[in-house]
Amino acid sequence: MLEDIIKLLLGTPELKAKDVARLLSGDSDDSKVSTKQVNQLLHANSDIFTQDSDSFSWSVKTCQIRFKGHCWLNSRRFETTLQRAGCPMSSSEPILHFIFPLGCKLLLEAASRMMTLSNQLIHRGKSVVLDFSESTTTMRYLSRMGFFVHLDSAVVVLPKRPSDSVAKRYKGQNIELVEFLSIDPSVDDQRPPKLLRDSFVHHTDKSFFQPAFTVFAEFINNIRDHSETPVHGFASLQAYKNASPPHIQTVISDSGVGIAGTLWPIIETDYPEVADAVRDSEHPDAHLVKEVFQRGAISSLGAEAGRGSGFLSTYAVAKKFNAKVLIRQEDFEVFLQFRNGALETFRHFSNLVRIIGTQICFDFTLDA
Numbered sequence: 001m002l003e004d005i006i007k008l009l010l011g012t013p014e015l016k017a018k019d020v021a022r023l024l025s026g027d028s029d030d031s032k033v034s035t036k037q038v039n040q041l042l043h044a045n046s047d048i049f050t051q052d053s054d055s056f057s058w059s060v061k062t063c064q065i066r067f068k069g070h071c072w073l074n075s076r077r078f079e080t081t082l083q084r085a086g087c088p089m090s091s092s093e094p095i096l097h098f099i100f101p102l103g104c105k106l107l108l109e110a111a112s113r114m115m116t117l118s119n120q121l122i123h124r125g126k127s128v129v130l131d132f133s134e135s136t137t138t139m140r141y142l143s144r145m146g147f148f149v150h151l152d153s154a155v156v157v158l159p160k161r162p163s164d165s166v167a168k169r170y171k172g173q174n175i176e177l178v179e180f181l182s183i184d185p186s187v188d189d190q191r192p193p194k195l196l197r198d199s200f201v202h203h204t205d206k207s208f209f210q211p212a213f214t215v216f217a218e219f220i221n222n223i224r225d226h227s228e229t230p231v232h233g234f235a236s237l238q239a240y241k242n243a244s245p246p247h248i249q250t251v252i253s254d255s256g257v258g259i260a261g262t263l264w265p266i267i268e269t270d271y272p273e274v275a276d277a278v279r280d281s282e283h284p285d286a287h288l289v290k291e292v293f294q295r296g297a298i299s300s301l302g303a304e305a306g307r308g309s310g311f312l313s314t315y316a317v318a319k320k321f322n323a324k325v326l327i328r329q330e331d332f333e334v335f336l337q338f339r340n341g342a343l344e345t346f347r348h349f350s351n352l353v354r355i356i357g358t359q360i361c362f363d364f365t366l367d368a
Contacts, residue, residue, distance in 0.1 A: 001033065002041060003156060006048070006060055010097060010129060010158065014057040017042060048094050048127070062129070063093040069101030069134070075326055075361065078110040079333070079352055087353040088121055095127040102134045108238045109326060109361040111142060112251040115151055115180070115234070117355050120255055122152040123231065131158040143167065146179035150234055175202045178237035183254070185224045185233070192235050193217040196250060199237050203248055203366060204321070214313040219252045219360060227256025227357065239366075246366040255357040258329045259292060260285040262300040271298060286348035289327050289334045294343070314362070319343075321364040328352070328359040 004024055009015060015023070017038045024033040042049045042058055051058050065085040067073055082088070088096045098114070100106075106114070118128045130151075132139035139162070142148065146167030148157065167179040178199050181192045193216035200212045216235070223233040233254035240247050256262075267275045267288070274295065278287040292298050296312030318325055318338045325336040331352050337345035 001037070002045065002048075005038065005041065006095070006127075006129070006156060007158060009049070009058060009060045010062070010131070011133065013059040014052065014055065016055075016057050020058065060095060060097075061093050062095040062097040063088065063091040064097045064099065066099040066101065067104050070103035071105070073100075073104055073106045073110045075107070075109040075113065075328070075333075078113055079349070082353040083351070088117065088126070089124065089354045091126075095129060096121055097129045097131060099131045100135045100138055104135050105138055106142065107240075108145075108236060108249040108251050109363070111145070111147060112180075112234070112236065112253050112361070113328070113355065113359055115147060116253050116255065116357065116359060118155050119150075119152045119231070120356055122154045123255075127156070128152075128154070129156040129158060133159045144170075144179075145177070145236060145238070146171065146181075150180050150182055150232075175199055176239060178235070178250075180234050180236045183220055183223050183233035183235060183252075185227050185229065185254075185256075188224065190217070193220050196235060196237050199239075200248065200250065200364075203239050204364070208317060208320075211313045211317050215317055215362075216250070216252070218311070218313070223252075223254040223256065227254045229254070229256045229357075231255040233357075241366070248362075248364045248366065250362045250364075252360045253357065258356075258358050259327065260288050260329055263288060263292065263298065266300060274298065283332065283348050283350060285329065286332055286334050286350075289329070290336065290346055293325065293327075293336065317364070318362070321366075323365065324361075324363040326359075326361040326363070328355065330354055330356055 005020060008020060008023055018035045021033045021035045021038045025031060048061060049058050050061050063085065065081060067081050068077055071077065118130065121128050143162040144167055148162050149167055171179055175198060178195050181195065183192060193213055196216040197209065197213040201209050220235060227233065235252045237248065237250045240249070274291050278284045278291055281287040293311050293315055296315065298311070319341045323338050327334040331354055333349045333352060335347040336343060
């Protein structure tokens with residue numbers, strides 16, 4: 001009943017206990033909820049609910065974060081909204097209430113970060129509400145992509161969490177997209193990189209059959225080898241053929257220690273030339289991530305391990321498709337834009353809200 005009361009008061013705040021009991025009971029005589037039951041629950045959870053001393057009405061204590069409506073929610077808009085609201089991880093409020101207004105459509109790059117953040121907040125004892133009451137079309141899209149399959153079951157979804165995801169019924173049957181796939185750090189499963197490769201090649205050409213597999217397999221294997229967390233990662237792919245220009249987004253995410261976190265302990269000894277290149281830069285962590293993608297063959301296992309080849313493959317594929325590559329770490333992000341077969345733009349964004357791990361998005365242009 002606690003979750004039902006939270007949902008009710010989020011949608012209709014400032015209700016008295018008797019009104020909460022009446023609305024929860026509905027018209028059924030078999031499921032009557034008494035005012036006494038509601039009062040006891042509200043008072044017992046004073047960390048969640050607050051009562052107005054004059055009207056005696058109840059509301060939920062929340063940190064409300066409202067995204068922009070009538071737009072595609074990309075990673076920049078997502079991050080800007082979070083920065084303005086303050087870090088959810090350190091919020092003093094017990095419930096984080098994320099609202100998706102009418103016309104708020106999530107690009108894959110934003111959806112993956114929302115899932116990761118939500119799961120991490122739950123893992124750290126926070127309560128999370130994702131509110132699609134104004135944007136049920138977006139909720140249906142996310143259901144098709146398997147978003148709610150991998151979203152922690154403790155997350156409250158409004159108006160109602162999809163009970164049977166469409167993605168479960170059609171999983172793996174549509175070459176046009178790849179639904180969110182779980183990546184268990186303890187299991188060596190080659191299916192995710194193969195599914196990503198097959199869909200990517202379907203939208204591009206067969207010459208990228210092996211490079212695409214190398215790219216996706218390397219990053220997914222990095223989750224297994226270096227994330228140092230039992231929390232599952234995930235990957236997904238979506239083509240936006242009607243966009244201008246048409247493009248493919250592929251996301252790979254984990255909740256581990258991050259690329260920079262795994263490399264710094266061995267950079268000075270195994271890759272001194274990289275250490276020299278980034279040590280005195282404005283943001284050494286961001287420049288280290290950039291060097292990893294440009295150089296390849298850099299691994300936390302050391303120079304003799306022969307790993308890191310996937311980064312070279314990523315670089316080659318990115319140049320071919322004028323790609324954008326977004327690499328988000330715990331509190332910063334690296335942005336790489338390729339044009340005409342070369343890296344045109346390198347930027348980094350600092351002081352982002354805390355999301356643990358690595359969130360990577362490859363955005364490949366299809367008309368390159």
